[in-house]
Amino acid sequence: GEEVVSGGDLGAVVPVAGCGADAYIDPADLAPTRKIARCEANAPAAQPLKEMTTIRMTSASRSSSLAPIFVGMELGEFEKENLKIEFSVLPFADAMPQLATGRVDISYGGTEAGLFNAVNQGLSIKWILGNFVEPKASDLSQPQTGLWARRDTFADPSKPNVAELKGKTLGSTVGAASAIAYPMDKALRQAGISLQDLQIKQLPAADLMTALSNDAVDTAWLLDPYWLAAANEPDKYVLVGGQVPGEPLGGFYAGKSLLQERPEVTQAFVRAYIRTVNTYLRGDYTKDQRVLTAIATGAQQPPETLTRTPALTFDWEIRQGTGEQEQKVFIAFKTVKYTDVIPEDRYVDRSFYARAVGHSGT
Amino acid sequence: MTARLIRQPGAAERHPVRTRRRWTATKVALGVSVPVLFVVLWQLSAELKWVDPFLYPPPSRLGHGIATLWEEGRLVDATLVSVRRVILGYLLGASAGLLVGFLMGMSRVLRAAFEPFSWGWYTVPKLALLPIFLTIFGFGDTSVVVLIAVTVYFFVWISVMSAVMAVPAGYREAALMLRAGRWDMFRHVLLPAALPEIFVGLRIAAGVAVLMLVGIEFVISDQGLGYLIEQGRTLLLLEQSYVGIVLVAVIGYLFALLVKLVGRLFIRWRADDDAIVAS
């Protein structure tokens, strides 16, 4: 793909020690079995900024999927770059205007309809880092975040036919405007129906499980850790669709200030992020007490809540087409106010993570 | 003697009808011009780029937002849903608040028993109890209506109880001499005496009902004006949000006005809008 470096001149891309061929995967490779980009531990090496620099970062919550940030902060990976993260909680929708005006540097969020509406209206926001993937997403026999349904919704509860969900009600936190619209739609399309064949009911994440058990909805996208309750009663609930294997659906978005005014700071942030993933967040990182404590501190949660759900597979890369697929669902649902898919280069910038691992990005 | 004070008929005495008519006209003109001025300033500040017209859509773009929503048919739907919820919830909550408020205002034993408990419940964030309501009343409109009712209830309860307690003892004594029973006391003394203050409480509660409605629709609903606002916000369709906010404000204003007019029907003995110091 063609990459556009929106930032200032960061000089030529140079190879990075510890980051080999596995450090950059072709964005077009969508195979569920593809590798996840990784370098060796402690790579790429720090290149501290000249002076201590503060990055103002927001996220809608202190989610445990921000583990690289929390661990990096606790264990000094950002410090090594002379970076200080000033973290505040702010819903992504509220953060986007702030990103565009430069009051916020980086926000953590998803590829939501709001993002595309913002880009469509000319706000300068770019997706610069992915968050995580769910490698076992294609295996629905493993309980996980995904589309769960009550078995009695189906004619044969033991062999649920997803096509029977047509006309039923689906519970979700943000309806057809969130990043999970795409995986939901994909799961349904595999059965020959689509998200539009269902009635979407919007409920808080915490109340979806209750709604499912009360027959208020027939199927629901259950997030961490709510699916655990459904998984406890396999004869009542069944998982009918998972995330899209291998495609992160969100991550970090940078705004005007970091893209145009201070690209070197963005670069340092991305470097520290990638190094943290490589060093501390491989495999089942929850076994590492130091890491677990760091995440618990950052997420302000008791450690035991973190070990309830499996460790995440962090993936800083951004697949090609994820945004397009999302937009198609949003266009179908009219949650974006345009009809032609916006090209990727207007909202994705892979140059920072590519440069961090010494890859030219092409 | 160096000064002479002259008492002469003012305009109000010389031309009472004309003065009253003029004042009404002035009142309407002032009442309209302030919002209009605000809108003009808002538009101007967008035109002159004092503020970011994307983040703060100017009024001129609200028309467009309304048109879009109207064409999609969502405007009328959302408004109807919201208005129905708010009115049902308000009626339910206000009735309960009036009843309990009067009972507690009239009995110090009830007050001693339930006042601390009720004040505690007053500040329980009702939205946090949503799951309980959803479990009990289902995921439909009922939960929304009940939650609005519960919120309204507390505001009305406090106003009514305080108003009843503030009724001067002299009024009650006169009725006691006429051997008024509790019902008569309520009907002829406490209710009318407390009514002016109660209607202030009812007007406050009307606003609270609308605010609560929006809060609930932010969280659980896929209908109503609160949903329009929230959806506009998450989708960064700020025009839609602003249309919703303006509509909610208008509905809230009309609702409070309605309560005020109903109050005026009931409280005919009291002049309503006196200048306290002529100005």
Added chain:
Amino acid sequence: MTARLIRQPGAAERHPVRTRRRWTATKVALGVSVPVLFVVLWQLSAELKWVDPFLYPPPSRLGHGIATLWEEGRLVDATLVSVRRVILGYLLGASAGLLVGFLMGMSRVLRAAFEPFSWGWYTVPKLALLPIFLTIFGFGDTSVVVLIAVTVYFFVWISVMSAVMAVPAGYREAALMLRAGRWDMFRHVLLPAALPEIFVGLRIAAGVAVLMLVGIEFVISDQGLGYLIEQGRTLLLLEQSYVGIVLVAVIGYLFALLVKLVGRLFIRWRADDDAIVAS
């Protein structure tokens, strides 16, 4: 003649001190026993499995929740943060509401101009304006405090304005004869006359401040009791949620009580808790 009415000293007249002491004791006992009864019923319903003890943690588990939060040091932190925000916001909003309420209560021109506009703003969902506040006041505590202040402002404004308008003309006339200026009129007549009703409004607003705080902390904060509640909900740490709710209720109660006691200091001329009909 078939009946004889006897007027005798009641207990209150025969043993005034003892009766008063007894009534205070009864009052406290009743006021405490109702919440205690509620807690017992709640515990019982959990023990007897009437309700799901996971979804509705029984009071016995609240202790555990408190202990956990205490050990983590988050309880005190969250409480302090919330209390500071709510008090600052309340003081700011209440002061503004008092000021504007008096100005508008005293001038019918101001009222004509700004009443419709203000009532419209009253029902604007303040949380929906959050982005604007964040832009102006930053992401810190300031935005939270200002948003609470704005909400409180409206409630106080309405109460004060209504209370001032309800001051009987006779009181104002007497002061006019003494050539009271506007300030004297305010200081010696309107303020003290309206104070009882104003304090009802201030108590209502105290609760509103707490509710608004929680609402804001639900949405944007990563601190405070609202955050504890919300986090408990999203992480299915329901004990934590309930601890938060109970704490908020207690703080709200204490806050309203504080306002009441302050009111009593200022309004010494009026008997405070009379039984209206002995019961």
Added chain:
Amino acid sequence: MKHVAPLTDVDTAADAAPAAPQRIAVRQATRSFVAGRRAKVDALGPLDLSIGDAEFLCVVGPSGCGKSTLLKIIAGLLAPSSGEVAIEVSGDSRIPIAMVFQDYGIYPWKTVRANVDLGLRLSGRPIAERREIVNDWLGRLGLTDFADAYPGALSGGMRQRVSIARALAIDPEVLLMDEPFAALDAQLREVLQDELLAIWQARRRTVVFVTHSLEEALLLGDRVVVMSARPGRIIADITVPFERPRSGAVRTDPLFAKLRGDLWASLHSEVVAQFDTGRQK
């Protein structure tokens, strides 16, 4: 029918009824008030008073001596601090005791007509009868033109007349009147005094009438009691010898002047005493 008056008990009678046709018996009644952190104020008594059936008793006494307090105790609105008051009532009438309050006690939210009607309405009289009675009383008190006005639009004297009309319309067994004519002009006062006398002479009710006017007391009363300065006790008890039916003409009777002089003398020292205390401080 058994009606429980507020703050009081009802005994069915004949247990210890006195031989004399006594209507109201006040025995060693006292009343004190504690207001805030101020010292206790002894407002009344100890006071003994026996009021006969169908007696017209006038009460005079210095301002603040406890006259209103006494009336409120008899009315059952205030309990005595010690002592006892017993009132015999027939038990037939819905409202045995009516009171005209010193501060009128009428309701600003009711029209003049509704205010006068209230007692009748509460005692469940048929509407046609009520209408007639109310119109009659409004006419007698010169309020017909203002029947549909709210009290806010009335003059002080008109308000007091509403209060009088409400009490008289009930036609109670015992009528307690606390300076009912104070706000009325001399002419109207005479008209109403005559009216009251006429009513009372037609069907004898028990009336306790507090007044500041010694002439009024002598003109109206069967008996005049004089109360001392606060705490009010009875320092004089004069039976008025003029024959019924009386008219304003008794004023010219030399006995009238003498009695007035007696009352005046017994009161004067009280007032002077009170003021000397005040002035010395």
Added chain:
Amino acid sequence: MKHVAPLTDVDTAADAAPAAPQRIAVRQATRSFVAGRRAKVDALGPLDLSIGDAEFLCVVGPSGCGKSTLLKIIAGLLAPSSGEVAIEVSGDSRIPIAMVFQDYGIYPWKTVRANVDLGLRLSGRPIAERREIVNDWLGRLGLTDFADAYPGALSGGMRQRVSIARALAIDPEVLLMDEPFAALDAQLREVLQDELLAIWQARRRTVVFVTHSLEEALLLGDRVVVMSARPGRIIADITVPFERPRSGAVRTDPLFAKLRGDLWASLHSEVVAQFDTGRQK
């Protein structure tokens, strides 16, 4: 200093000042009220009245005839519907006109002392002087014991005394008194009448004194005006011939009885007329 009275204009004088030392000139003043949907009520006038400097004018008239309305117009609390009232004031005193209201007009949230002190306080007198004046007046009106009580704990007469004390403490150029002694017992009334006479004779102020008692009017006034029934006009204007300083002894003067009879006669027809209207309806 130039003080703007509410609802009024201030002219600096000498433009059209009359030759006679006239203090208050009421010219063709009328006042009507419209309350709700009721018909217009003509409360007063047209009324012409000229009150001299240092004159003690008593006003009598049937209840509801517009006496309080007239006083409020003079006070500047109510504008006339037509006509004009002019009052000459020296412009030296902070509060040139004081008024005793018929319904007392004292503040329940202020102690007796603070109520009496209010006028002095607003006129910015030094605190020591105020304290002395207030104590003096509290003593004269027998309120010393209740100086720190709130009005809620006072009897009707005591409240009226507070109101009187507040007005007198100001020592105004013009004193408007609306039935100031109505709630006081006969003795206290005399004491205060003497007090008022003494004050007035010591330094002559203009007093407009509304009363229901013809005796009081004749005893106190330089002049007594009689008002007709509503709408109140002046139907009699009597100059009282008794010499100053007067005392209660003038009551026994045969002229006193004659004047009282004259006043009575002029009033009586008014009252009767009023009542006949009421009754016929």
